[in-house]
Amino acid sequence: MTTPAFPTGTILGYPRIGRRRELKKAVEAFWAGRITADELETAAAELRAATRERLASLGLGRTDSSIPEAFSYYDQVLDAAVTVGAVPTRFADLVAADGTIDLAGYFTIARGEGDRVPAEMTKWFDSNYHYLVPEIGPETDFHLASDRLVREVAEATVAGFRTRPVIVGPVTFLLLSKPSEGAPEGFRPLDRLDDLLPVYAELLAALTAVGAEWVQLDEPALVSESIEVDRAEVLSATARAYALLGAVPARPALFVAAPYGSLDDALPVLEAAPIEAIGLDLVRGGIPSELNAGDKVLVGGVIDGHNIWRGDLAKALDTLESLRASGATVAASTSTSLFHTPHDVADEPLLDARLVSWLAFADQKVGQVATLARALDEGRESVAAELDAASAALADRLAAPGVRDGAVRARAAELTEADFSRGDYATRAAAQEEALHLPALPTTTIGSFPQTGDIRRERARFAKGEITEGEYVGAMQDEIKRVVELQEEIGLDVLVHGEPERNDMVQYFAENLDGFAVTQNGWVQSYGSRCTRPSILWGDVSRPAPITVGWSSYTQSLTSKPVKGMLTGPVTILAWSFVRDDQPLADTANQVALALRDEIADLEAAGIGIIQVDEPALRELLPLKKADQPAYLDWSVGSFRLATAGVAPKTQIHTHLCYSEFGVVIDAIDKLDADVTSIEAARSKMEVVDDIKRSAFGRGIGPGVYDIHSPRVPSVAEVTSLIETALAGIPERQVWVNPDCGLKTRGYTETVESLRNVLAATRAVRAKV
Ligand code: GLN
Ligand code: ZN
Numbered sequence: 091m092t093t094p095a096f097p098t099g100t101i102l103g104y105p106r107i108g109r110r111r112e113l114k115k116a117v118e119a120f121w122a123g124r125i126t127a128d129e130l131e132t133a134a135a136e137l138r139a140a141t142r143e144r145l146a147s148l149g150l151g152r153t154d155s156s157i158p159e160a161f162s163y164y165d166q167v168l169d170a171a172v173t174v175g176a177v178p179t180r181f182a183d184l185v186a187a188d189g190t191i192d193l194a195g196y197f198t199i200a201r202g203e204g205d206r207v208p209a210e211m212t213k214w215f216d217s218n219y220h221y222l223v224p225e226i227g228p229e230t231d232f233h234l235a236s237d238r239l240v241r242e243v244a245e246a247t248v249a250g251f252r253t254r255p256v257i258v259g260p261v262t263f264l265l266l267s268k269p270s271e272g273a274p275e276g277f278r279p280l281d282r283l284d285d286l287l288p289v290y291a292e293l294l295a296a297l298t299a300v301g302a303e304w305v306q307l308d309e310p311a312l313v314s315e316s317i318e319v320d321r322a323e324v325l326s327a328t329a330r331a332y333a334l335l336g337a338v339p340a341r342p343a344l345f346v347a348a349p350y351g352s353l354d355d356a357l358p359v360l361e362a363a364p365i366e367a368i369g370l371d372l373v374r375g376g377i378p379s380e381l382n383a384g385d386k387v388l389v390g391g392v393i394d395g396h397n398i399w400r401g402d403l404a405k406a407l408d409t410l411e412s413l414r415a416s417g418a419t420v421a422a423s424t425s426t427s428l429f430h431t432p433h434d435v436a437d438e439p440l441l442d443a444r445l446v447s448w449l450a451f452a453d454q455k456v457g458q459v460a461t462l463a464r465a466l467d468e469g470r471e472s473v474a475a476e477l478d479a480a481s482a483a484l485a486d487r488l489a490a491p492g493v494r495d496g497a498v499r500a501r502a503a504e505l506t507e508a509d510f511s512r513g514d515y516a517t518r519a520a521a522q523e524e525a526l527h528l529p530a531l532p533t534t535t536i537g538s539f540p541q542t543g544d545i546r547r548e549r550a551r552f553a554k555g556e557i558t559e560g561e562y563v564g565a566m567q568d569e570i571k572r573v574v575e576l577q578e579e580i581g582l583d584v585l586v587h588g589e590p591e592r593n594d595m596v597q598y599f600a601e602n603l604d605g606f607a608v609t610q611n612g613w614v615q616s617y618g619s620r621c622t623r624p625s626i627l628w629g630d631v632s633r634p635a636p637i638t639v640g641w642s643s644y645t646q647s648l649t650s651k652p653v654k655g656m657l658t659g660p661v662t663i664l665a666w667s668f669v670r671d672d673q674p675l676a677d678t679a680n681q682v683a684l685a686l687r688d689e690i691a692d693l694e695a696a697g698i699g700i701i702q703v704d705e706p707a708l709r710e711l712l713p714l715k716k717a718d719q720p721a722y723l724d725w726s727v728g729s730f731r732l733a734t735a736g737v738a739p740k741t742q743i744h745t746h747l748c749y750s751e752f753g754v755v756i757d758a759i760d761k762l763d764a765d766v767t768s769i770e771a772a773r774s775k776m777e778v779v780d781d782i783k784r785s786a787f788g789r790g791i792g793p794g795v796y797d798i799h800s801p802r803v804p805s806v807a808e809v810t811s812l813i814e815t816a817l818a819g820i821p822e823r824q825v826w827v828n829p830d831c832g833l834k835t836r837g838y839t840e841t842v843e844s845l846r847n848v849l850a851a852t853r854a855v856r857a858k859v
Contacts, residue, residue, distance in 0.1 A: 093343050093366050094303040096387040096421055097156030099463025102306070102347055102369065102395065103256060103427025104145065105452050106162055107615050108137050109434065114619040117163060120193070121201075127193045134163065135245060142251050148453055149460025153252040155304040159242050160256040160427065163193070164200050164618045166308075167221035167266060168209065170258040172196055174289045175235035178225040179270060180206050189235045200618055202800040210268070210773060211617055211799065212751070213710050215310050215350040217396065217430055218624075218666055220617035224263065226279035227270030234292045244300040255297050259307035259346060260290050260331050265317050265324065280319055283327050287334045294341040304367070305342040307335075308427075312360075313351030313371065314714040321355070328359050336364025343367065349391065349426035351375055351714050361386065372409050373425035381416040388418045392462065393455050395426030398435075398612075398626065398668040400450040403458060403480035407465050407473075414466075422462035428452040432612035432623075440610055445628060448487040451612070487628075488672060492605065495630035502680050510731040512763055513739065515789060521740035522765060525699055526652055530859065531813070531827050531852050532583045534792070536746050536768060537656045537702065538595075538832035539573045539588035540841055549593060566591050567644055574648045576842070581849045584700060585653050587645035589834065595658045595704060596666040600625030602637040603685055606667065620835070625667045627678065633685035636692045643696045654744065655693040655701040657686055660729040665707030675711075676725035683732040690734060694741050702744035703734055705762070706831075709747065709755050723758045730762050742766065744790075748831040753781040766790030770830040772797040772804070776812055779819035791820060794830030795851070796844050801836065803843045809851035822859055827852045 107113045116133035119125045125133075138161050142152075150156040162169050171177070177185055177199065184195030191199075200222055202208030209222040239255050246253040258266075260283065267279035297305055311317055312328060335344060345367035346360055352375030353360065353368075360368050367387035370378070373394045381388070390413050392406035406422075414420040434453040435446055450458060458480075465473045487493065512518065545566075552562035573588035592598040600606035606625045613621040638655060646653040660682040669678060686703065693701055708730075713722050734743045745764040752759065752769060759767060771778050771793030778793055795812040796804050816825055827848060833841050 094155070096304065096343070096345070096367050096389070096419070097151055097154040097463070098466050099150065099422045099459045100156040100254070100389065101145075101150070101158060101424045101428055101456055101459055102308070102349060102391070103158050103160040103429050104141060104456075105429045105431070105433055105615070106160070107613060107621055109437065109611070111613055111621060112137050113163070114621060117197075117619045121197065130193065134161065137161075138242065138245065139249055142246060142249065142253065144453070145456060146251075148456040149463075150456060152250060155252055155254040155302075157246075157251060157253045158256045158306060159239070159246060159253040161242060164197065165221050166256075167214075167224065167258055167263070168196070168200055169238070170263050171222070171224040172199075173234070173236045173239065173257065173293065174263075174286060175233040176224050176226055176230050176267075177235075178209065179227075179229065179272065185235075189233055191235065202802055204802070207773065207797070207802075208800055215314060216711060216714055217350075217426075218614070218616060218622070218707070218710060219430065221266070224267040224279070225270040226264065226267040226282055227273035228277065228282075229272065230270065230282065232282070232286050232289045234289050234296070237296065239293070240296045240300055243297060243302050247301050252301060252303060254304045254306055254345070255302050256306040256308060257293070259309040260286050260335075261324065261328050262309045262311035264327075265311040265319060278319065280323065280327055283331060287331060290335055291338045291341075294335060294338050298340045298342050302342045304345050306345045306347055306369075308347050308349070310348060310350045312348050312353055312356040313375070315716045325356060325359050328356060329363060332360070332363035332365050345369060345387075345389065347389070349395065352378065358382065367421075369423060371425040372413070377409065377413055381413075381418060383416070383418040386418070387421055388413055388416075389421045389423045391423045391425035393422070393424045393458050395424040395428050395455070396430050397671060398431055398449050398451055399671055400448055400454065400480055400483050401671075402484055403461065404477045406458070407462055407470065407477065410462060410466060420466060422459050422466060424455060424459060428455055429615060431455065432609065432614055434611075437611045438609050441607060444486070444490065445607055445626070447483045448628070449626075492629040493670075493672075495604075495632060498630040498632050498681055498684075501684060502677065505680070505732070510728055510735055512731075512735045512737070512743075515763070515765075518739040518765060519789075521738075522742045525740040526742065528583055528652075529856070530822060531825055531856055533827045533849060533852055534582060534584035534654065535577075535586055535829055535845070536832045537586050537589055537654070537704070538592070538834035539586070539590070540836050540838050541590070541834045542838070545569055545590045549591070566641070570641065570645050571648055574645060578649060578651065580842070580845050582845070583651065585645070585649055585651050586656060587641055587653065589656060589832070591641060594622060595832075596663050597623060597625050599637065599658050599663055600627070600667060602635075603631055603633055603682075605629040605631035605681070622666060627664070627667045627669045629670070631678070631681040631685055633688055637689055639689070639692045639696050642693055642698050646697060652700050653698060655690075655698040657689060657701065657703050659703045659705035659745065660686060660733055661711060661726045662705050662707040665711045676729070679725060679729035680732055683729040686733040687736050691736055694737050699740070700742045700744060701734075701737070702746060703730065703764070704746045705730060706746060706748040708758065709751060712755065723755070723761075727758050727761045734764070744768065746831075752778040756781055756785045756787060760785065760787050764789065766792060766826055768792035768794065768826065768828050770794050771816075772812060772830050773799060776815040779816055783819040789824065790826055791824050792826030792828040795827055796829040796848055798829050798831050798833055798836055801840050803840050804847055806847045806850045806854070809848050810854055813851055813855045817855070817859065
């Protein structure tokens with residue numbers, strides 16, 4: 091075949107949710123029964139059409155395959171699973187006679203239904219995005235079960251575009267899968283590669299038939315050492331997969347993209363494979379020391395898809411030019427899909443203009459790619475003005491007031507070992523027992539209660555100045571009072587205030603700390619229809635005034651039960667914000683930790699005896715390369731300890747980690763030295779218990795017994811069995827009973843019913859032990 095030209099500038103993907111979260115709204119309307127499947131399809135098609143037009147107007151070509159066709163209703167990994175017919179057995183009845191699954195069925199796999207638990211969700215590489223884990227077993231009947239991607243390419247053609255379809259590659263797909271429930275011991279999804287490949291081959295042929303010239307296969311698993319399969323096997327699977335796909339007779343040209351890090355020893359494998367283009371993440375990875383790409387196109391990911399800084403455009407061009415010096419054909423691209431960034435800085439009228447000049451969201455990054463492409467095609471001089479403007483903005487940023495604050499830096503410079511250590515656990519445990527008098531298997535929640543329309547409305551009215559601060563505080567206090575009464579009535583042991591005043595667990599702190607800015611429309615997909623609005627951490631961080639102390643002391647004044655103060659930890663604040671890239675993360679983390687340390691001291695002084703510092707993102711920021719992990723764990727654990735080590739022994743420090751694959755980071759979690767750690771465990775069916783059993787973890791642990799990611803109410807029997815599973819592996823004195831995570835996304839009816847079941851189950855187990 092003659093290889094079609096690869097566009098000189100492209101992006102690996104673009105936000106799917108819409109500038110005004112149109113997709114979220116449409117999908118949720120469909121779930122609520124307010125619109126039909128056809129209406130949802132129409133809304134999605136409109137969004138895809140708008141995206142293509144937008145990308146063309148920003149400088150990508152309409153017909154040169156530079157625009158990725160990378161839409162998803164919920165998740166790209168679920169899309170791949172549904173495309174190849176990998177539907178978990180418990181959802182088999184959703185598959186029609188012809189092997190396909192409709193939209194409603196697709197969402198059911200994602201969200202569960204009745205007794206059927208949804209597919210497990212876990213983080214996508216080192217990002218804050220979560221994908222659905224495919225379940226593969228010997229029984230999985232691979233077949234081409236969806237023509238959605240094919241139809242989307244055809245839809246683009248009708249609109250006058252030739253786009254580049256994007257799908258998760260076969261190796262990554264299987265490496266991210268887990269063995270299905272009935273799979274025999276020792277079975278690994280990768281064992282099914284040879285059965286899966288013909289389906290990909292069939293898909294490639296179908297894409298060619300509708301006019302696709304290039305297809306993008308995303309293989310980020312190749313950059314990750316955290317994958318549990320032996321590296322040599324990953325490499326041989328990759329070689330086999332692309333030898334086979336490369337041999338498909340009528341296929342599009344193959345662009346294999348490897349975002350999120352360097353390919354290392356997988357690069358020679360791809361270089362030797364019969365594919366036509368390789369995507370390198372040059373932001374995370376750097377230029378490979380040896381390149382033998384032959385006549386393949388090297389797609390240099392030099393524009394950071396993970397962050398929102400305008401960055402050093404001249405340096406990005408230098409990188410592309412040195413890549414080209416290897417003799418290869420080079421194209422400019424983003425390092426990852428842009429779906430980790432919001433749509434458009436121009437959509438942020440309230441941001442400080444100077445800050446705006448330092449930023450690039452997805453649309454601006456597309457513009458940067460277009461600029462770099464022009465430089466590659468027409469020479470560096472042709473974009474001199476753009477390069478100079480970017481360099482000037484960068485220089486302005488590094489010298490701007492607030493980016494460096496002398497007092498913050500002086501305090502950080504004076505820290506010693508002692509500031510990071512709380513002392514002996516046995517002493518603490520005894521002091522806490524005396525101070526708190528908790529029953530066996532103490533019950534608590536993770537912090538938030540359902541965020542009702544009323545709460546959101548009051549917060550919005552206050553933000554707009556429609557009600558006074560006094561009225562706002564009164565409304566929130568009414569809510570707190572209701573939540574306290576509810577918890578007392580249900581019988582929980584350690585109460586929370588419910589977090590009604592928080593729009594988001596990170597943004598709330600960002601709004602109350604110096605060094606951060608918050609956006610209006612900067613939404614980023616977190617999973618499914620869920621979006622977050624990361625704050626921008628642009629300067630040195632400090633706490634101008636106490637943040638949570640008033641709310642927590644008010645709550646404690648309402649009850650004789652202990653109230654848990656609720657803070658977000660330094661690592662999570664960093665992970666869920668867009669962070670400055672001009673100093674080591676470790677330094678930024680310690681600045682945040684010191685601000686939290688002051689808050690914790692104030693909470694303690696106000697009589698709050700239990701303080702939870704949430705670190706759900708600890709695992710999330712873990713570098714993909716093993717060599718980088720110890721240094722990360724060192725500073726991340728250190729920042730948590732710096733935040734929490736100032737308290738008296740009798741003050742109980744909790745931490746919470748959602749989704750944490752406990753096994754991987756158990757030593758680090760142990761080193762956090764929290765008195766109690768709560769984690770996700772219901773959805774993953776107490777898999778963590780084995781990890782804990784094998785470890786020396788000796789402090790309090792609350793493996794979740796209620797999966798809050800689904801509206802399902804767990805039965806008393808189900809919760810009882812989960813608690814018993816925990817007790818079979820962990821000593822009773824260590825075990826706490828709690829949900830998997832906060833309740834803010836749930837409704838009250840299911841929450842109250844579920845918590846009642848949790849308490850009934852706890853009482854039943856307490857009576858037995
Ligand atoms: N305390 C937070 C809440 O309950 C924790 C949320 C989280 O872990 N993501 O909402
Ligand atoms: Zn959580």
